[in-house]
Structure formats: C-alpha cells, structure tokens
Amino acid sequence: MGENQQPTPFHSPQMRVSHDEREAVVERLNTAAAEGRLDFSELEVRLDLALNAKTYADLAPLTADLPQEGPVEPLVLKGGMNGATRTGRWRVPAQITVYGGMGSVKLDFTQTECRLPEIAIEAHGQTGGVTIVIPDGWVADTSEMDQGLGGFRDKTTSERLPGTPKIRLTGNGGTGGVVIRHPNSWDRRMQRRKQER
Template sequence: MTAEPTRSAGRMRASDTDREAVVEQLREAAAEGRIDLEELDERLGLALTAKTHAELAPLTDDLGPAAVDPVEPLTVKGGVQGAERTGRWKVPPRIIAHGGLGGVRLDFSQAECRLREIDVDVTAGVARVVLVVPVGWKADTDAVDLSFGRLKNKTSGTHLPGKPILRITGSCGMGRIQIRHPNFRERRKQRKDLSR
C-alpha cells in the first residue's frame, strides 16, 4: 500500500532546480574524492538529461546521507517570535517561508549558493517576509498571489550572468513580501565579518 506513492514520486518530472541540486552534489563528491573525474562526467551527463526523479535518485544514492534527497526543502517558520536565516549558510534548491505572526527574514548576502535557480514558496500570513539578495540576483515574482497583502520588489532588477534567480511563489495573505538589496547597516556588518 505504501509502495504506490513512492513509485508515483519517482515518475514525477524533474525540474531544472532538481537537476542542478544533483549536479552540485556530484561536484562536491568529486571535490571530496568520493568519485573520480571520469565518473563525474558520466553522472553529470545523466543528471543534465534526466526527465524524472527516478532517473536522478540513483546518481546520488551511493554518496551518503547528504545526497539521499536532493529536493529536501529548507522550511523557516516565523511563528510568534519571528525567524531568520542570516550570515553564512548553504542555500538549498527549495525554501519554504511561513511568516506566521513574527515574520521571516532570509538574508542571502553571505550565503553560499552555486545554484542557478532557487524556488522560494512564501506564505506571509499576517506578517512580513523579507528576502535580502545581493546585487545581480534576480527575483521572479510573477507567480505570487497578492491576496489582501502587498508585494514590494526594491531590487535594481539587473540580473548578472551566472547569478541565481529566485522563483518566488505563494501568497502575501494579509501581510507583506519584500525583496531588497542589503541596506547600509547590513553592508557594514558584512564588511566587519569579512575582515575577521
């Protein structure tokens, strides 16, 4: 009875984000010496042409727990107190942000990101969800449902080659979604962190 969902999940079509996550894991495995360059080339070719999750899974199954589920999302819930992800952190291919009552702030300024696209599913609720992105990153907000809330994209809009695209979906609810570049205080803190 439980095998059917697994088979269905395996047949699900893989997205560019799913393929990119597997490619990143394979590159890391090669850098750590867990697979050689010949095997890396072979697996990369298969990853880039994979159409389903079932085709992607075997490419990382033998690389340990970190590679078991390439599409495991990062979930950040604001709750009552609010939540944030700042400083140095590794950006996964998918992020779920629930504003709750306290709001959520995701600061990508110092985050490690080698992905071309990141799916960010936002539910602002009654709070504010703030995404702080470096200059050159693009935020695609076409799929966001405004509902009774507000969406403000204060970024420059310039997308530099090789920089990530945030594909933002979800709903503002009665709250706010704001995308912006680091402010003066945040830039000053980054400079201090880098000088340590």
C-alpha cells in the same frame, strides 16, 4: 552523473571526464573549503588539478578524503510568535517555503555561496510578513506572487550576473506583506561590522 556527485567507482579510471564532471568536482572542493575542510593553498592546488583532469583517475583522488555531499533538503521556515531568520553562511536548497507567522521571517542570502541555477521560494506573509534579501547580481521572477492584503514589493534589479541563481518567488503577501530586495545600507553596515570582529 548528477550534480555534486563524485565520479562513481564503476567508471574505468582511464575513461575521459566531461566538463560537467570537472565542474561538479570544482563545486565540491569550493563547498569543502567554505566548510573549513580545506585551507586556501590546498584548495588552489586541487582546483588546478580538477580543471586540468582528463580521466576519472585524475579526478577521484581530489575528493576521496571529503564526505559525500547529497542534495540539500527543502527548507521550511516559520515565523511563529517570535519570528525567525536565516542569515550568514548556510546551505541553500532548491526549494524553500516561508511562513511569516506572527513574528515575521527574514531570509538573507547575501553571505551564502550558491551555485544552483534556480531557487523556488514560496512565501506567505501571514501577519508578521516576510523579507527576502538577495545579493546584487541575483534576479527574481515575481510574476506569480499574490499581493494579499499586506501587499508585495519587489525592489530587485533585473541585472543578472553570470553563474548566479534566479529566484522564482510565489505565494501570498497575507496581511504582513512580502518584500524581496537587495542589501540596503543598514545590511551592508552590519555585515562590515561582523567582518571586523
């Protein structure tokens, strides 16, 4: 059974479920809560039931009232003349292509909830450049990144927390450059300000 899918109807209700199948339902419940479909108390009850489920009959009702969640389409982000940003809470696909254009692009993962094991990002700095901000505890493999004229800077650490994705970054710095880093003091200050509103 693929990731993020509910138990399929042709399974016998009495058939035993695997760890992966329980985890897929847990992930779907967490996503539903992040989308505002479940409140915290309901999420807690359902998570407990999912983690202790033994059969498909135990699991199926936990996501029956939630929409089916398909895989997230690859994302292409272009800076164009005015620039582009992707910040806040957004669904992270496994593949992202970013073009800095004239105006630059900022890709900020700090408020996303992502359980993918790996995210492939192809970044082209072009004239405006590309900035990628990943949470503390995420790591990046940048060994296949081309400096270009604008250069490439990797300011991330190599300490990976369990359950976090690895960013596999490829592409070219172009004339604007590409930077991948963890949140700086300005990012943290702006995030605190948004949370206080």
